[in-house]
Amino acid sequence: MQNPFYITLPYDDLNDSIAFANRCTNVPWANDPGYAGHCTDQAFSYMKNRWVAITGPNGSTCYGQIEDAGPSSGSLYHDSVYVFGATNARPVNKMFSGDPTQGAGMDVSPALNGCLGYADLDGDNDHVSWHFVDAIDVPAGPWTEIVTTSPVVLEVGTAPAAPTGVNATAGNATATLTWTAPPNGGSPITSYTITPHTGATNLTPTTITGTPPATSTSIPGLTNGTAYSGTRSARLGLNTGTEPLGDSTLAQTINVPATGTSTLTFWYQPHSADTGCSGASCSRDWMEGQIRSTTGTTLASLFKLNSNTGAWTQVTANLAAYKGQTITLWFNVHLNGPNPTDDTWMYLDDVALTTG
Known part of the structure; x- marks a missing residue:
């Protein structure tokens, strides 16, 4: 289960290439126990589940865990000066705010919205002060009834298997190929490439695209009476x-x-x-x-x-x-x-x- 008191900050240390490359320099706790040694670990986030103390418009200090990255847009998910800086810098992002002088620098969950006393649900005119805290320094409260401990889960597809049931039917200077689509390995198959061969010579490849691509095609430009072979590349x-x-x-x-x-x-x-x-x-x-x-x-x-x-x-x-x-x-x-x-x-x- 997920802690209902959660926030997002504009530093995506996994999916933003700049943030990932610099996270062990930017993140203050990168060398702490439990974090050290994961600089190049693409399945480990230094940000997810980290605790933040927030003081809201009503003067209350509430606590939440980082769940995701935002608010931001485009290529701005590495705002290290705002997230980690000591100069009270404003967010690089200039969107999602009712304040014409600056963009939004934090999203909070509905539970935190109520705890902090936001004027409305989107809170685009509300201002807060915040800082990171260690888990041991988080006081008991509604934010500790359910604590998120689950790590980031990366889902990356593997290469598809080879097609099966491949058949070729000869025609007049053509060949019609049919096959059965293979398991896709977790990601949609978007193309097949078929390269005819005559002896050791590669002929012009034929690429079939689509979502999903067709499982048959005609190979033109062949010479009657010539032996051909074909391959399907991964x-x-x-x-x-x-x-x-x-x-x-x-x-x-x-x-x-x-x-x-x-x-x-x-x-x-x-x-x-x-x-x-x-x-x-x-x-x-x-x-x-x-x-x-x-x-x-x-x-x-x-x-x-x-x-x-x-x-x-x-x-x-x-x-x-x-x-x-x-x-x-x-x-x-x-x-x-x-x-x-x-x-x-x-x-x-x-x-x-x-x-x-």
Whole structure:
């Protein structure tokens, strides 16, 4: 259950990329017991459930817990000077207030509204004073009858499974493909990409979009009497919509033969509206591939970068170091949140293990 005495402040330390990057510098209790060591933990909030003491228009001091971020708009959810500053700064936000000199800097629940003596429900003409307090310093009152302890829960979809029941019917210089949509991994499937091959040559891909996309299409421009094959690539990341803070992953556990020379090959196609990077320099959005142990320990990096070339790129790796072992191939697109929205995604295709 949630404490009915709750507030919001304009510092979103999880979904705002600036607030997330600077929270261990800005948040005064970042190094306190229970908080220390979570600077890069994308499932941990330094703000949620924190106590605030508020003195209202009626002179009463009431207490509430932070539940969410606001009031603000656009890319202003990192107002550290107002939230944490010692100079009584006014909010950067200039909206949601009846006071022409400043915007709203806090939302309060109906329970706090009544406790503080607001003139009306929205309180856009009411003024308060407030400060953070430790839980041990919160006096007993109606605000301690139900105390919120639940953490932030991030819901990030995994990559969809591959389509099943794929069938191709030949026509005159065309082929009609049908398939069954796979489980979507928690996020709607918005497109399929089909790439015909003749021998080792990739032909022009066909992309089907929609919400959901159709599960059939016609591939034109083929040559009668020529053998073709086709693939459906897996998409990781987000190519449209509001960018979340989290990871879109795809993993496969394989057994590397104890004899012979085993080689891993795969192709990826990168797309991004974010800043390009490579390796350890990547701190915003990126895409990567790793070899991991079955317990999740990183054994080797196959690639890590951010790019918008849109070109299919092949990666080859010698797996001699893992002969006779069970390993996990792990692919990921990391997204750093919606401020600004700069979607990043990649297509993954033709993952193969050959032993000679």
